[in-house]
Amino acid sequence: MIQLLTAILLVAVHFLTGYGVLSLFKVKLKPVMHGSLSILLGVAVASILPFLLQLAYIPLTTLTVFGSLIAAMLLLNIKVLLSKEKPALSKSDFSLQLYELPFVGLIAFLVFLSIWRSYVLPPTPRDLLSGPEAIAEFAVREHTFINSIFNLSLESTNNQFKPPFITCLQLIYKMAGFPFGQWWLGVIVASFIVFLYNLLKQTIHPILAGALVFFFMAAPEMYGYTFMALFDYANMVYFFLSCYFLFEYFRGQDKQHFYVATLLMAFAVYIRSETLVLAAMLVPAILFVAWKQKAGIKQMAIFAGVFMVAAFLFYWIPQSLYIKHYLPAQYDMGALIRSDLFNLAPLWKRFGDMTSQLMFGEWAKQLWGYIIYIFMICLVAELVIFRAKLNVTARNWLYAVLVVYVGLPVLGFVLPLMDLDHTTKRGLMKILPLMLLYLANNQLLLKLTAWLNQFEYTAAPAATAPLKPAPKKAATQKKK
C-alpha cells in the first residue's frame, strides 16, 4: 500500500515537472497527450538530477535526491503558479467511444502486464547488471556514483561508462522503496503508449489507430523491452518525440516546437550517446525547411547550431567530462572507432545484414511481428496508387525512417562494438514508431478513415472532405 502511494507520488512529481517544462515552452496539446508527455518529460528531467548532484560532488542521499526532484518541480512551475490561467478539462477530453474498447482493452492488458513485470522482476540484462544497475545499487548505500564498484576488477566490461540515465532512475526508484528500481520503465511505457495512440487518432480513425498501436506492442522484441530495463526503449521514445515536435515545427513554424524538439533530442542523446549521429542526420531537414522559408544563412546556422549544440552537450558532459574528470577508471573512446574507415565493404555488409536479417528475414518476423510488413505494403500501395504524391507529413516521417535505416549501419560500421545481433537490433526499435506515424499519414489509411468517418457522422457531405477536425495535418499538408 505504501509502495502504491509512493508510486503515485513519484508519477505526480514527474507529471508536474514535465507540465512545468511544457508551460515554459508554451506548448499546448490535447489534455491526454499533454499529460502523458508531461510525465515523459518529468522522467527525463528526473534522470538528470542525481547526475547533476554527482557533478557538483553533492552526496546522493534521500534528502538531496528527492529535494532536487521537488526543487526542480517547483522551479519549473513558477510560471504556472504565478499564472491566473487554470487548465480547463472537460469530460470529453478523456472519453472513449465504444468501438475503441477492443483495441484499447488489448493495449491496456499489455501495458498492465509490462507495468506489473517491471515492478516484480529484478533487472536482468548483462549490460545493466555489469554497469548502471550495480553502480546505482551501491550508490544507494555509499551516496555516490563513484563507489566501490570502481575498486573491482572491471576488465570484463565497459558498462560502467554507460550514460547515467538508467543509473539515476534506478537510484531514485530504489531510494523510493522499489527493490528492483526499474518501475520507471513501466511509467515510460504507459505514458508513451497513451501519447502514441492519441497522436495516431488525430489523423486516422481510432479503430485503425488502435490496430496499429496493437501491432506495435505485439512486436515481440519491443514488448520484451517494455519491462526489461535497458536504454533502447527510452531512447526510442525520446527520439520519436523529438521528431514529432520537429515536424510540428516544420508544419506550423512555431519556434517553441523546435525548442522542445531540441530538448527531447538532447534527452535521447543523453540516453544513448550515439544518437548524436542520428540528430546530425536530421539537420539537413532543418536546413531545408529554413531555406524553403527563405531564412537567411545566419538564421539557418543558428537553428542547426542550437539543435546540435544541445545534443552535443548532452553527449559531452556524461561521455567526456564525467568519464575523464570524475570517474577513477579511464576509457579510451577513440579506440572504439574503426581504424580502416576507407574500407567500405563492412558498411555495405552491415546494410545488407540489417535489411535481410533484422528487417525482413525469418528472424525479423520473430522480432517485430508484422509491423514492418504493414509499413512496406502501405508505402508501396501509396506509391503505386497515388503515384508517389505523398503528403508533407508523410514525407517527413519517411525521412526520419531513412535516418534510422541509414544511421544504424553507419554507426555499426564506425563503431564495430555496435554488433548486429544486439546493439543494431535494439537500435532498430527506433524505426517502428516512425513507421507508425508515416502510416498515420498514409493516403490509403486516410481514405479508409474518411470512409469510416462518413459512416459515423451522418451530416458528412462527401467522402473527399475530412469530416473531423482531427485530420488537420492531412488537410494542412495538402495546401502545401
Add this chain to the structure above:
Amino acid sequence: MKDNHPNKLRRRLLLIPALLLAVLILKLPLVSDWFKGRPMNYYEEFKATKLSELTENGMREIRYGKQYVLANMLVQALAKDTNVTVLLEPNSYYRENGIDMIVPEPIVFYYYTSGKMKAVWTDSKALYDAKYFIRISRNLDLSIVPLTSRAAIDTVLAEYKNYKATL
C-alpha cells in the same frame, strides 16, 4: 465537427468491425503464437503470484539462477572471513568440459553478494588479492581451496592457462 453530428446507432455499430478486426489480428499466426506464449503466460504468472509471498531474494534467485545461488552460497560458506576475494574458474573451461555452469563477471558477482564478497577472474589485474579458489566439478560439486601464497595462485593459473576468461 460541430456541424457533423455523430449518428449514435452507427457509432455503436462500429464496435462490430472493431471487434472483428481485433479477433482477426489475434488470429494472425505470429500474433497468435506470441500472444499465447508471452502475454497470456505472463498473465497466468500474475494470477498465480501473491505479493505477500514475493521476496526480493526469492525473485533474484528465480531470475539470476545458479550464478546468484553460487555467489550467495560462497558468502555463507566464508562468512567467518572478512574482505574475501575469490578466484573463479574461466567459463571457457566449463564450456569445453561440459560443465553446466557460468560464473558471473567480478562486478556482477559483487552485486549478487550485495558487496559482501569480491571475485576475480584469471585475467584480472587484482587476481593476487584472491584468498580462495573456487572449483566446480562436473556434477556441480563446489570446492573452496585456500590460496595461501602467490605461488598457489600461479599454480592455478598454470592449470587454466589454455582457457580464456570470458563470459
